[in-house]
Amino acid sequence: MNNGSNRTMDPSCMEKPPLAMDIIVKLDIFGIILYSILTFMAAVSMLLFIEECIYIYRKVPANKKSVIIWVNGAAPVIATMSCLGMWIPRATMFTDMISACYFAIVVFKFLILMLEEVGGDEVFLKRAGRHKLRISTGPCCCCCPCLPHVAITRRSLFLLKLGSFQFALLKIVFTILSIVLWTNGNFDLADLSITGAVMWINPFVGILTIIALWPVAIMFMHLRTALRTIKIVPKYAMYQLVLILSQLQTAIINILALKGTIACVPPFSAAARGYMMSQQLLILEMFIITLVTRLLYRRQYDPLPEEEHDDNENTKMVVIPESA
Template sequence: MSLRRALPRLQPSLEVPGFLKQSAGLDLPGRLLFATLTLMTLIAILVFIEEAIYIYRKIPSSKRSIIIWINAAAPVISTTSCIGMWVPRSTMFTDYTVAIFFAIVIHKFLMMMIKECGGQKVLLRRFENGHFTITTGPCCCCCLCLPRVPITRQTLFWLKLGTFQFAVFRPVLVFLSIVLWTNGNYVLYNVSPKRPALWISCFIGALTLCALWAVGIMFRKVRILLKCKNIIPKFALYQFIVILNHLQTTIINIFATQKVIPCAPPLSSTARGSYIAQQLLIMEMFLITVISRVVYRRKYHDLEPPECVAEEPGDKKQTPEVILNGAAVEDALPKV
């Protein structure tokens, strides 16, 4: 008898995982929605894997890793959003994972534009007498009085530093935020001047603007030269990811904290706002993943030699682009 009485104490208590509790609390339309969004995430991952294999086989090694990083942005955001949707308590960690990853992607996109021009040395030869127009967004689009900056090795270094600092300091600030959050000192929606969330968010915002400004300056200079490589659609996809992942999520979170998004027990306003943001991101990143496969999978010719390259309107040297058989013909350049 004593052994039988002891048996129940020896049996481990089984707890239902969080994602099973989440699915059990959904009605039929909710389960269909979660299943559909999860399927879209899986398809996005498979599309990216197939695209990464193609890039690894067809793209030169100097550009291979950069293009894979950029193409991975949308699937990674979709995957982390799906995890946050099923496991609500992981939202903070998934959001910070995306923040770190996308900080690296911004730097990679700048490096991709430099690589597509033939590398740093070839880019300096192409725009030997050219200038960077720094009156561009998001920092100085209204400051028309700012002078144009000559394109030199030093100015190119400062542009790369503008995105590199974001890729370095953003993970450090994210790690600091997680440490403060585990100690109860960091609350994302508490914008009191006495709390660290406000100051960390402002510092991250300033670093983000500097990084986006550097990318905008480079894109404004090379958009005509790289038009034959579809740099404009690529930049548009990159901008969509920035807007949807940062601006859209921020607006939804503000609406949730201000109770514009009503609560629906057992979900609070902030929880519903987080669900809405994650579900929208899954659908949007799925579309961007499919479009990116079309844009980046095309085969492009190499650029013309630096001596025959046209400058932007307003520069001194201008040479029309050579068109053969309806496509821009670009001679092969030495690898840098």
């Protein structure tokens, strides 16, 4: 096939991603070393996670075990799924969906984690009874400082939880729907036309993601001072980093591949090569994040000290007026 520049396009550039055996057969020395190192990193990430689970079950109070395991598992699970996608390129869509579903649950679990670190819902409501929530924060309302502060009540706490939980639930629902449509030939990641299912499902899931991240940011801004002794700021930073790398970075690379910016290198088409680059980057990045999160969460889980009743601005909490 001539592309107008007196060059012939390799037929594999127009085909589906190669099979796993095709990749293994065509690996050179550099490819063997690269795949071996990345596979080793993914395996070590999962082994460290399993060891961390054992530590958590032995050392952590019962009310925090589940949420800490869920949050700790984000990076190892994504690294493992990326490794499977690296070796089996035709399964990339499914491995990415599994990673995205897991992280959707992690978004909700991180909100619950902050509440459990305070002592649970009842203790949080008791400690924060005289404070208000600042809702002018990202990713929805960071440019709206004029928004009113919201009193901390059972209803407002329920709405915060609901805002994050809807993403964990609906992400799984839309993933199942996407797989069903894919089996019927209606869901194609390369089809960016207005009539394609991808153009309707993915933007809607993006809106749900933004809505889910907002309650977590609100709760973090409110509790970051109270939880500073348990290193909540670097924990939140790792959670945000996983989000950016697994969602935004992957989306950018895939869009560049679909637009032809990333060149075709047989046996990989441009799109397949973009997915491959994304998987390999994620393995390395999630391995590093796994090591960091292991250090952050491996500690003694002692109760938080009682809140000092002062109006210091450094607490970043807004006191409810007496007339309220």
